[in-house]
Amino acid sequence: TGGPPARIVAMTAFPPAQARRLMRDAGMDDLLPKPVMPDDLTGLMSRAQAAFEAAVR
Secondary structure (H helix, E strand, O other), X not given: OOOOOOOOEEEEOOXXXXXXXXXXXXXXXXXXXXXXXXXXXXXXXXXXXXXXXXXXX
């Protein structure tokens, strides 16, 4: 539709270092570890919003 590409976020219970490597290899944009903590979710949403705003400029 001409807008910025959708961001792809992995949600996983894998250990963070292993999950980040797998996530990047698969082409995902970010990681949200389980159990989901409110601060992690807030940070993810802030990063996604910043990426969206940068893409539409």
